[in-house]
Amino acid sequence: MNQSSKYKGNILLIDDLSDNLELFSELLLLGYNVRSITVSKIKSKTLRIKNQDVILLNINNPEINYYQICDSIKNYKHLTNIPIIFIVSLYDVFDKLKAFEVGITDYITRPFNMAEVVSKLETQLTIKRERYSLEEEVKKRKQIEEILNHSRALLLSILNSSLDGVAALQSVRHPKTKEIKDFRCLVVNPIFAKLFNRSQSDIIGKLGFKNLIAQINIDFFDDFVKVVESGESLQTDFYHPLGETSWLQFVAVKLEDGFALTIRDITPSKKFEIQLQEGNRQLQLMANLDGLTQVANRRCFNDYLEKEWKKHLQQQNPITLIMIDIDYFKLYNDFYGHQKGDDCIYRVAQGIAMIIKRPSDLVARYGGEEFVVILPNTKIEGGLMVADLIQSTISSFSIPHEKSTVNPYVTLSMGVSCLIPDGKTTSKDLISKADKALYKAKNQGRNQVINEEK
DSSP: OOOOTTSSOEEEEEEOSSSHHHHHHHHHHTTOEEEEEEHHHHHTTOOOOOOOSEEEEEOOOTTSOHHHHHHHHHTSGGGTTSOEEEEEETTSOOOHHHHHHHTOOEEEEESOOHHHHHHHHHHHHHHHHHHHHHHHHHHHHHHHHHHHHHHHHHHHHHHHHOSSEEEEEEEEEOTTTOOEEEEEEEEEOHHHHHHTTOOHHHHTTOSOHHHHHHTTOTTHHHHHHHHHHHOOOEEEEEEEEETTEEEEEEEEEEOSSEEEEEEEEOHHHHHHHHHHHHHHHHHHHHHHBOTTTSSBOHHHHHHHHHHHHHHHHHHTOOEEEEEEEETTHHHHHHHHOHHHHHHHHHHHHHHHHHHOOSTTOEEEEEETTEEEEEEETOOHHHHHHHHHHHHHHHHHHOOBOTTOSSOSBOOEEEEEEEEOOOTTOOHHHHHHHHHHHHHHHHHTTSSSEEETTO
């Protein structure tokens, strides 16, 4: 309401000057902001007074037509909605019906009682305050509604232009058990609908999300239920071929008694990740493989032996090691040449690998023409059997070796050792024992297997 903080209200007094001074003074004394004008000012159509709350029309002249004055007041746009209170003589001929039709709000009879004037004024001021508050509230609500509509339109625009599938879903619970039996899709953008080969209208506001998600993975429904019941977010990648799309990612976040779901196409990044993993695997393989023989290299042997040693120390199981050397290989290399020498080493390595079947066993090139075999959870008897098989396999290859003094074909010397790890021994002890056994085999004529205990 247009009202200065130090006044009760702004009163426009239209008076023919007969008793202006008394009424004007009384209202001022009672705390109202009063402006007084004459009827002639109204008729001249030059009135510039604004921000009035109530008009008091006090005319004590039978020659003046009240109703015409009201019509004149209504011609001023800034006064159109301001309440008008007539002050009329008790004995005036006063057509109340016509007065209300031309726009008066109330009337007071003269001689007036000031308390009645104040009461009538306060009634109109209170009504106007309430109307002003209501108008302000309506204005605020309209502003909020406009903001919300704008926000909804903006959000809808963002959702519809998103490259990700986006949906908001509401839980549908069993009336008795309160368990979630399905979800209703409240919001669905075009990408989300397309992922399921549906239109938005086919999904929005309808049940059936359980069946919809089962097209991808039936277990996902229980995962989404867990999101709602526990409040824990869910992020998972999965393979699901859809044209050029093959890898998708779900991100589900609890939203009141439901959840918001984002489905993202991660095919390019996933393919890159897979390529990177494969590249790393190949690099790891290359780092652990001997380039010539394609069996494990010395580094791989060292790492694997240490790992198995610790495991066998905890479990107190035996671990066996076989050390292998190609007999008179230097003479072979000098006579046949390095290319033939490399071929010989490769064939021997592959022959040894043919015998080693268990995933836990390892064949490695120890250096030059030497090889090692790790046999986890194997006693010395098992190691000797494997060594004999290796010996007979290489013998069956009949690789010519004219410079050998023990056989016209390539042969092997082998040393076998076995230990149950304890706090007093290390993996180096196992290697040392096998090396000593190999030395004995070579020293005692080669082409044989020696147990470290002999």
